[in-house]
Amino acid sequence: MRRRSLTGPLILILLGVLFLTRNLWQEIPLFQWISMYWPFILIAWGVLRLIEVLIEASQSKPLPSGGLSGGEVALIILLCVVGSGMHAADRHGVHFPPFGNTSLEMFGEQYDYRTSAEKPVKGKVHVVFENLRGNVRISGSDEPVIKVDEHKMVRAFNKPDADQADGQTPLEIVLDGDRIVVRTNQEKASHARRISSDLEVTLPRIAAIEGRGSYGDYDVNDVAGSVDISSGNAGVRLTNIGGSAKVDLQRSDMVRAVDVKGNVDIEGRGSDIELENIAGQVTVNGSFSGTLQFKNLAKPLHLESRNTDLRVEKVPGTITMDLGDFTGTNLIGPVRLVTRSKDIHLEDFTQSLELETERGDIDLKPGKLPVPKIDARSRSGNIDIELPESAKFELKATTTRGEAHNEYGAPIQTATEGQGGTLKGKTGDGPVITITTDRGAVTVKKS
Amino acid sequence: MISGNELIRAVRGPIILITIGTLFALDHMTPYGFQQTWPVILIVVGLLTLAGRATRSGPPAGGVA
Numbered sequence: 113m114r115r116r117s118l119t120g121p122l123i124l125i126l127l128g129v130l131f132l133t134r135n136l137w138q139e140i141p142l143f144q145w146i147s148m149y150w151p152f153i154l155i156a157w158g159v160l161r162l163i164e165v166l167i168e169a170s171q172s173k174p175l176p177s178g179g180l181s182g183g184e185v186a187l188i189i190l191l192c193v194v195g196s197g198m199h200a201a202d203r204h205g206v207h208f209p210p211f212g213n214t215s216l217e218m219f220g221e222q223y224d225y226r227t228s229a230e231k232p233v234k235g236k237v238h239v240v241f242e243n244l245r246g247n248v249r250i251s252g253s254d255e256p257v258i259k260v261d262e263h264k265m266v267r268a269f270n271k272p273d274a275d276q277a278d279g280q281t282p283l284e285i286v287l288d289g290d291r292i293v294v295r296t297n298q299e300k301a302s303h304a305r306r307i308s309s310d311l312e313v314t315l316p317r318i319a320a321i322e323g324r325g326s327y328g329d330y331d332v333n334d335v336a337g338s339v340d341i342s343s344g345n346a347g348v349r350l351t352n353i354g355g356s357a358k359v360d361l362q363r364s365d366m367v368r369a370v371d372v373k374g375n376v377d378i379e380g381r382g383s384d385i386e387l388e389n390i391a392g393q394v395t396v397n398g399s400f401s402g403t404l405q406f407k408n409l410a411k412p413l414h415l416e417s418r419n420t421d422l423r424v425e426k427v428p429g430t431i432t433m434d435l436g437d438f439t440g441t442n443l444i445g446p447v448r449l450v451t452r453s454k455d456i457h458l459e460d461f462t463q464s465l466e467l468e469t470e471r472g473d474i475d476l477k478p479g480k481l482p483v484p485k486i487d488a489r490s491r492s493g494n495i496d497i498e499l500p501e502s503a504k505f506e507l508k509a510t511t512t513r514g515e516a517h518n519e520y521g522a523p524i525q526t527a528t529e530g531q532g533g534t535l536k537g538k539t540g541d542g543p544v545i546t547i548t549t550d551r552g553a554v555t556v557k558k559s
Numbered sequence: 560m561i562s563g564n565e566l567i568r569a570v571r572g573p574i575i576l577i578t579i580g581t582l583f584a585l586d587h588m589t590p591y592g593f594q595q596t597w598p599v600i601l602i603v604v605g606l607l608t609l610a611g612r613a614t615r616s617g618p619p620a621g622g623v624a
Binding site: 158196 | 566568570572577583586587
């Protein structure tokens with residue numbers, strides 16, 4: 113009889129380890145790891161089979177021809193399809209919801225506990241929240257006291273177990289150096305993952321806030337100090353913040369900040385971002401796959417992700433972007449946007465524009481005079497530009513494969529070259545407008 | 560005793576598997592995409608077939624001196 117291969121049991125072990133990791137350490141971006149490193153499973157599998165064959169050969173046993181069974185080939189093809197699918201999904205910013213979370217919470221029953229604590233404070237304070245799991249809602253008030261209402265949910269099989277867990281995790285407000293720490297002590301319980309605490313906090317308006325956690329939303333309103341939140345998985349909503357805001361997340365469904373006087377700094381991975389009325393600089397660094405919206409930013413915006421690099425001097429209007437589209441209205445330049453594949457619409461922008469996309473149509477309406485200096489290129493996609501009648505500019509629009517349409521009229525002249533075409537023209541002494549596409553139509557219109 | 564030909568045939572699957580795995584790893588971690596490197600698979604299969612022929616017992620295939 114042929115000796116059974118080792119690969120079957122090893123794959124089972126690997127799957128077990130993966131799911132276990134997923135369940136125990138949720139904050140590890142496992143999906144990202146697998147999508148990156150799955151080819152090593154193929155390599156390891158191949159090496160393993162090679163060693164098996166060589167051992168069998170050295171023992172002069174009969175060798176299987178081809179080395180792989182039909183079932184294995186099918187499994188390998190499946191692995192390739194799933195693996196490259198995951199990689200493509202990850203590269204385009206798709207995240208899968210956590211599924212390890214629900215399995216444990218199906219067992220047992222939920223017991224609720226409510227407590228509260230308060231501590232008078234004076235002067236400017238720095239308050240740190242340490243709540244592993246659960247939502248935190250913070251609002252500033254005029255009273256010189258920190259008040260915390262806690263709603264603790266313990267999942268257990270019986271009441272004594274739940275009571276014990278409740279006893280192990282007291283709500284504390286303690287002074288630590290020049291900081292005040294509010295903690296829920298969940299990590300002290302024997303089953304930390306089964307406890308979650310929602311906190312309702314009021315504190316003196318001038319406080320600076322620091323939030324730490326691994327799962328749960330943060331809601332901060334009417335605070336004059338700075339806000340710094342880092343979490344494994346959180347939705348963050350900030351309203352009326354006097355200082356700067358820093359948000360660092362490994363996963364998130366939503367980051368929203370409205371009326372912030374200082375800088376806003378967002379880092380990590382997540383879905384939607386919504387920023388409105390920000391007086392300071394805005395920096396977004398990471399991978400956010402949902403809809404990103406920026407409205408009324410008074411200082412420079414810089415967004416950097418794996419596929420997109422965006423810099424704008426000021427945004428009096430709106431920028432909306434998602435995976436496939438970028439729309440900007442009323443921007444103050446210089447504007448610079450480099451992206452992989454997006455359709456781009458820009459209206460009313462000033463100073464200068466530098467635009468580059470690999471795949472996607474570009475639609476430009478500079479609107480106001482004087483016309484900004486423009487350099488727009490697409491590897492594959494149509495480019496339309498609409499220029500005002502009295503604008504002064506020097507235009508050069510080129511397509512390597514595609515048609516060139518002149519709907520502006522004189523003094524722009526059209527020339528056909530091979531499979532492509534060029535539009536050239538100069539009115540007065542204006543900035544240079546360069547438009548280039550490798551494949552697609554270029555069109556110049558008059559507004 | 561196992562002939563060289565049998566050995567080559569037995570290692571063919573695992574070697575192709577390792578090649579494909581390496582190409583995917585290159586695709587994900589370096590700028591060399593799978594759409595550029597796939598001919599490597601043809602080369603590896605070709606080399607394995609050649610090695611199989613060279614070690615075959617019996618009358619040599621046409622073209623072998």
